[in-house]
Amino acid sequence: MKLSRKFVSDYIDLDESLTINEIAEAMTSVGNEYDSAEKLINCTNLTVGHVLECVDHPDSDHLHVCKVDVGSEVLNIVCGAPNVRKGLKVIVALAGAKLPGGEIKRGVIRGVESNGMLCSKAELGLDSKFLTEEDKAGIHELPEDTEIGSDPIVALGLDDEVIDFELTSNRGDLLSIMGMAYELGAIYKKPVKEVDLSYTENTDDINNSFKVDVQTEDCPLFLGKMVKNVTIKESPEFIKNRLMASGIRPINNVVDISNYVMLETGQPLHYYDADRLGDTLVVRHANDGEKLVTLDSQERELSSEDIVIANKTDAVGLAGVMGGLSTEVEMDTKNILIEAAIFNNVMIRKTSKKILRSEASNRFEKGLDPKRTYLAIERSCHLLEKYADAEVVGGMSVYDKTDKADKKISVSIEKINKVLGIEIPEETCVSILKDLGFEVSSNNGLLDVVVPTRRLDVNIPEDLIEEVGRIYGMDNIKGKLPVLNVVTGSYDKTKREIKNKMVAMGLNETCSYTLIPKEEVHKFTTDSFEEIYLADPMSEDRNTLRYSLLYSLKEIYLYNKARNNTNISIFEVGKGFYKEDGIYKEDLKLAGLMTGDYYLDINNSKVDFYTVKGVVEELLEYLGFGGRYSFVVGGISDEFHPGQSASIILQGKPVGVIGKLHPNVLKDNVYVFEINLDKLLSNYPSKMSYKDIPKFPSISKDIAFILKKDVTAGEVMATIKKAGGKLLQSISVFDVYTGENVGEDEKSIAFKLNFLDPTRTLTDEEVMNVFNTIITKVESTHNAKLRDK
Template identity: 35%
Template sequence: MKISLNWLKDYIAIDLAPERIDRILTDTGLEVEGVEKIEAVKGGLQGVVIGEVLTCERHPDADRLNITTVNLGEGEPVQIVCGAPNVAAGQKVVVATVGCTLYPNPDEPFKIKKSKIRGVESHGMICAEDELGMGKSHDGIMVLAADAIPGTPASEFFNLGDDYLIEIGLTPNRADAMGHIGVARDLKAYLNVHENAQLEINRPDVSAFKVGEVINPVAIEVEDRERCPRYCGVTIEGVEVKASPEWLQKRLRTIGLSPINNIVDVTNYVMHELGTPLHAFDAGVVNGKVRVRTAKAGETIVTLDEEERKLSETDLVIANASEAMCIAGVFGGIQSGVSDSTKAIFLESAVFNPVSVRKTARANGLNTDASFRFERGVDPELTMYALKRAALLIQEVAGGEVAMAPVDNYPEPIKPFQVSFNSVRCNQLIGVNIPETEMEKILTNLDISVVEKNDADWMLEVPAYRVDVQREADVVEEVLRIYGFNNVPLPEKLNTSLSYRPKPDKEGLKNQVADLLVGFGAFELLNNSLTKAAYVEELGQDVLLPERHVRMLNPLSNELDVMRQTLLFSSLEVVAYNQNRQRSDIKAFEFGKVYHKFESGYHENERLLIILSGKREQENWNSTSEVVSYYTMKGLVNALFGRLGLANMTSEKALKSSLLEDGVQLITGKQKTGEMGRISKKMKKYFGIKQDVFVADLDWDALVQSSVMNKVKYTELPKTQAVRRDFSLLLDKQVTFAEIQDIARKSDKKLLQDVGLFDVYEGKNMEEGKKSYAVSFVFQDKEKTLKDEQVDAIMNRIREGLEKELNAQLR
């Protein structure tokens, strides 16, 4: 949310530096994400002063140039060559001095230098309006009033009034701070409490509001009071739709809004002032009647963005007698909108149910300034005030007369919240003793009234606009944020006791694995648990199913409407994001939960996803440009399983029903603990990824559970030598090394220590459909030296097993 400092000062009498306001707002919970100076004229007219033309003579070598001497208020007068036809002695003018920079075009700065023009020195420039960036006129130089004082800085003379834009990262709970007055309220509370100021909020006076001749009454019917508890409206006749005055346009531009016309600009202005959205309809389209109703089946509306939208029967609309004119609280319709031909308007100010607005906005893929506020909850007590405030401003900038008594359809007023509060418990939760007088002062400055006291037990009345303060804990938070988080002292010594650590220690194992992966050069990812349903629908490949989605009841957007079923898709977003910024070498991992909905109920499972792509090593003069491969991933996963003590208990099987391809399943004991492989071409194309991406998707819950089987044993180092034998095997191409390893280990479980693959050959002079593997076998008896006969017997069993099960041939 964007706040203008000059605009803010209309409501609270402060004279604080922007940096100080930044600190106060952040300390009170309205985190300031940035402060930007907004210059009325780019460059701020630095180095530009008011001058007086003392003499003006024709240039001897140019008919259209004049040589002038100009008094700049101090020092000797300077000589300036000027080509303007209207320059004359005795004028007060605007002078850009040598060294200053002008911005006639914001993107093309122009620096003033000492120069010679047709042989005559010139020390500056007498400026026209467009050369200063203050207008478009270039008919001649600006001639000022005779009382202008030479030497006055131009920025001071023109009273440019630079502003500061304060950008606040507004959290969803702070519905009270969705306008400038709400932000001013927090400043008031802080300064009144900490600096004993006596500040009040200066709300604009609406006492001048009056009804003229009643010539355009509108009947208002609210058919769904649950979704629209309050609806106010009034008509204004005789308006002239045109561009807004400069002050109004400047205010809107400062906070990043584009002016549209004086009527719409006023509704936007009041919304950003009070936090209460309004909407103006062309009264001719309203035609005497407004109905607040749910949409009819199949009903459509063309919204202001010229898109036709099909409404559902759960959408609330503002309609006339025959058709919908506006999606309530979200977006207006183009047919009922204010246009240049509009002569009368119907002005709406309402309260809509936050859940209803949120669902409608998400269903229609809309996110507007109005829906942003209604979704969080607007102040029901400001509805009529906002209507009168906007009506007065419209009359000021567009003329016209109120043509009906304002209607306030509010049958069941929303009451303030009653909250029980205990001051002793408040101090216990905060960890510091705040005097009750100061506590009450904080609450009073936040418009929270103490209606009853019984020693430490208080009964509070919280205004209806504070939808986030309905429990004692919420009140404690309010006290703390104004008292100041930084004012709670931290003790020099903290006492604690060792807690029971479960076995296996899930967090301890996670730290060990994270350290291993970081040591490999990987970065840890932390992605949102929310994602979009379209991923599963388009890429699920019958592995992930749409019916297993855990859907959000009130999604923030269509991009975040379900809980993730896999960590893969959000990680591929990271790969694509980095690749598009020339960071294509990716090594990353993420611990996170995935969520599924089954007939038996909901299920959570914690996973570990590892993702590799690009070059193995950082590009350097003495490094190779080798890229990561499946075997890079396999080596890393083997190291991980070894770190958990599960390497000897884990086997591999062919992939079945997987999002990955060209990979394997990992089986620890009898339990599937993950899979690794490469993403498909379809996924690469979907995410716009241009290189191979290798993935290991591991079941972290299963790995932790399996780690219980890991028994650490200590043995003496063997005193005997190991014996190595090799086989060169001719195999079918589809045979994997894992199958060879399994057969070898089944042949001997005592003396065979290791099986390795040290050469693979496929290609020239090789029978079609075949490949060659060179496999090593290491044997050792830790008690006595092995004999050739023992090793030969085991090798024969291995050979027989390979020939029988894999149709292998010795070469």
Template identity: 40%
Template sequence: MLISKKWLSQYMDLGELTIEELADKITAAGLEVEGVEYLAKGTNLVIGEILTCKPHPDSDHLNVCEVNVKDEVLQIVCGAPNCKAGLKVIVAKAGAILPEIEIKKGIIRGVESNGMICSLLELGVDGKSLTDYQKAGIEELPEDAPVGDTDVLGYLGLDDEILDIGLTPNRNDCLAAFSMAKEAGAVLDKKVTLPDYEGKADGGESTKLIVRSETKKCPLYTGKVIRSLTIKESPMWMKHLLQASGVKSINNVVDISNLVMLETGQPLHFFDLSKLEKEEIIVKDGLKTKYTALDGIEYDICEDDIMITINDKPVAIGGVMGGDDSKIDDDTKGILIEAASFNHVSIRNTARRLNLNTDSSIRYQKGIEPRAPYKAMDRAVQLLVEYADAKDIEETVYSADRVIEDVTFDVSLERMNKLMGTAFTNEQVINVLERLDFNPTMNNDMINVVIPSYRQDVAIEADIAEEIIRIIGFDDLKSTMPVMGDTPGRLNKRQQLRRTLRDVLTNQGFYEATSYTLVSEKMHSDAIMPFDSYVELASPMSEDRKIIRGSIIPSLLSCVAYNKARSLKNIPFFEISNVYAKDKVEERLSIVLHGNLQENRWQKYEIKPTFYTIKGYVEAILEKLGYTGTRIVMKANKMDTVHFHPYQSAEVYIGRDLLGIIGVIHPTMAKEYEVGECVMAELNLEVILSNKTSKVRFEPVSKYPQIVRDLAFVVEKDLEVASIIKAIKGCGKQIIKEVEVFDVYMGEHVKDGYKSIALSTTFQANDRTLKDEEINEVHDQILKVLKDKLNAELRV
């Protein structure tokens, strides 16, 4: 935001306040002044008149001039093409310091020169505000310019200092000079007097103008016809204010539209009335066409863009730029004024896609106050009447009813003082609120505030507290040491879990990955154990980063694909991260293993990961955490057979709580993510944290011998081996130490629909050597239980 000291001085008395003091006070109040610029700079300047201009005897482009500066006549060598006798000019006398040069007496090709005749560029004036003629030569002053006047910058209106203010995202209101003046007045405790323009657009002759909005992206469109005005040069004060804001002066009508935008923050567009086919404006979207804008470039318009149309033909890109076919020129006699409200997201998308970051689009993107279109219309009509001889003014037409409600609420001084750690009095707070135009009134122990429409950032009590402390100043805050509780330096349960997981997995050769939390719609749709809701960003940087993820595996698969594409073959990754729903946050562990577990090119063997690999890793993790035995339950995966292989995956439970899903990736998902075959797991760590681990019991290694017996059973093909092992262990809990499957067979000598399971059972006691009678008793019980409960037949 650029605003000059002279501009602010129009609205308040700045007295002897220097630009540096003003910058410091505004910065201290929360609006950082990033720099101070000057419209022009130069010392030892004077207005002179060229008496004679003769060609240099030793040059074909230089001239030797005699210049009257009132108290003396200076001989100056000048090379400007427009240098001639009779001109009033700017003279930098010897000793003058300009932005990029110091002027000294000298000899130029044998001729003495005692100064320099200056162009505005040489005084540091921004070239964007100058014409090509001005940039090509010295500045030509009016005929009545006072020769000998040393206040040259003041005479030209260039003795101004400009504040470059960096606005925070919540203070878009300060893009308007009127609002910035209110802000400065509150900070400096100065009375602010703005121009009286309210209601200047009210009334007018009856009109045949019709305006209508056929898109929700334009909730309000206002139009006003002025059938008679005069195009001429703008007054100097207007030129200077525009110049201070980096805007080039065109003519009085165009300059008024730009000035009103700078004053109110509301972009306006003026159409040449004679160039419109019909006085009926319809705002719509859904068009797909080409359109030539004011800059002469043809743009591709898509269906999402807001277009201003007449007779179904576009005449402007809503909120971005008008068209070349209806612009104001020297022959304009009447105009149609547009002031509208547009959806800021739509304007941002259009401006970004077309690469058209105009002053209008920037303001619409940041958001504009609800009353701005009405303010801008009033101010524009006032200025057009005064400086463009506007006549035959017709009534204003609106596309929607005017419905604006003031934001008002009560705040408690006691609560705000407690929040800020201050002891401000009622008088101090009321004073600040009055300076901010919040219209405070006491209501018992509460203060009622009415928020001006341009302060869209103020909505709750905490906002009022912030306004109070920044205006009064942070110097009133007492310096205190932070209060810190006595806490032992140890990890909490969640931190211990993370550290254990990292230790176990890195010891197994895994690498920890950190992937993007923001994902695309496609990756979101591939979430493992998805939530019922999700969080989507209001203004994402790209379509690939618009949703806060609800699962880690899709992100981790992208990391695998990235590394695989760079010729890395074996990729063991894990990630610990939060996943999000609208009302829920979970911490999860995700594991993806791609490539070989082991390989030896010399001996020509390789071991690839399978379902049992990821199952083993998960069991090892849970065992390390203290979850073993019957507490861990694995069931066939029926929950997610879209992302996991339906016959090589499992659901993992701790008791009755679903911990996660493990297994081989589904071939379709592997193809979509370009990762090939891999195994993966996603576990909900909240389940681990919410369950208690088993107590660790230490037992000495038994000194008594083990007895191993092998058995083979024929069972139904669909019977889970886990149920056989569970049944066997239940028959002799005290002496059965281990049950291991060492063979599974289906084929010859086994009936269709059945399979042969061979198991090795280890018997051992901790306090004695087992006798055959004890083992036989348990062995017979195993056969009976398996026959009765599982219909298992002993294979002989």
């Protein structure tokens, strides 16, 4: 909402010493934020000049050399405008003048001295949408009686200042000059002036010749008023200037008045050419597929969710948004039907969102005061009579289902101060509410308040508390710390510890987008689930909620690879989404991706499957799942290398996947893992507890077997463990060999076995017995051979 200072000054006397910035800041401090506050025309060093002489430039076919009287002196000025001629009163930018296009300097133009510039309206920085062809073609011609040496901005009536407000959506009442006047009145303690509604009516009655038929509940108020024999012409300067200051393009006096009244009252109006309209107006829902050409010459296709105004045959306007082209007021228009109505704001919002946002729809959406609807009709009649020679027809078509009763709300001073946390005296509360135009009677600390109907946003005691608080100054509330019971705070420690652990292992945390392309959602998993799409995505790339985080990590890898960042160890903790039995679900997941260098030594060792496996194991051990998990081949999607991947199993149930990405997905050696943390953490981690430190020495033995290549270390270790019995404390692999010393289809695996009895010192003989049992068992079970030393 653009507020013209001149416009609002019709309704309230603001101190002239107040700067526009001070007014804007004062409004902001009561909750009405502004975007900009400045002069309508931002130029310096302009004056009115009189062209005394105008001859062709000796060295140009379009320039003129002028002698211009600016009062204090006569200046030589070179001007290129086609319309410059002797005798004109013109706008002169003197040397040093700052215009939106730059600074004017003395100079020599093709050999002729020039001491300023003669200006067009465009050069003053007026928005091009407000300029006529004439304005754009040449310099502006001021009226002959304009005083030489005076300020041309004043002469043009453009000496206005404008504040552009960014209003909150509850303050629809401020989308009007009158509303702004009340707000400023409360700030500066000034009364708001009466609006002139006087006009005379003829003796006819509109209801004799015109009928309004409201067929929908979504139009609680519809008023029609007829005026006749208007003269269509240009508006007076003050109307045009105020429209421009408010951002609206002047068209002709009648159209301008409809806009002018909307700006004044906040009530959007529509003026129909009554002769093109016919004798009936119907308010109804559009038919699905019904078409209407709006004022901007666009054909709009409508649905039953839109409200239209129609005559007997066709829609002639889209209610609350824009009128129709067929009944537009044109140069030959004589008779006018004025419409002022209120429509269901939610429906107008839907329609305008779909079709077009307009000054009108913006006001309808926020709700309107029915009293203003009547007032707008009367104000229209006053101005049309005065500036368009209109003859106002008696009577009014009225369809009115609105409640215009005053709202009464009570609030206690105690409650006001309890909510705000300060002590505002009763008389201050009362005077603030009165300054806002509320009626207040106080009774033993209880305020009974009558709220004007224009304040649609004030309905409950808390709204009154806000009114008191914002005018008193929210910032005048002194902060204190709440006195509350002592309680302990808490947060999800495990999630944080998981992140800390991953960081400690050298991985970098990423934070990627939840939304991914539809075709990617079922990848990196063999789970079957119902995926979730957006109803109205911003793009095809982001139309589906991810289930696995691995697509995102893969994309991050590709992004970085394209920038030559090839050593990557990343992880992310985030949600995976799916639908189950019609219910939306989200699981917390941890995913990681590793490739390139991880060990930062000069041996150049690269990440491989075992690196990633180590990271996952380290995390699981740290979280207290040691001895309860395993890596099992299978259960892996096509995005993984079939020979270098596994499911992560915890107590018999899959909780994640690990492996190398399939070359069809990425040709590079990239390893990933993903763990469903919700599933994982539903298992309780083991409690930490002390175990006795062994008092007796352990004995360790190394052993190596030659095995067929397809026998896994895991299988052999299981056999050893079983054969080793209680004395065998631990097994580890310390070497794997393939090559010329073993058969082509064979490998050798060396194990280190550790034996211990916590109650006594073991003898060599005992250990050898167990050791031999192990050898026999492995040889027979796995068709293995003991390897020579």
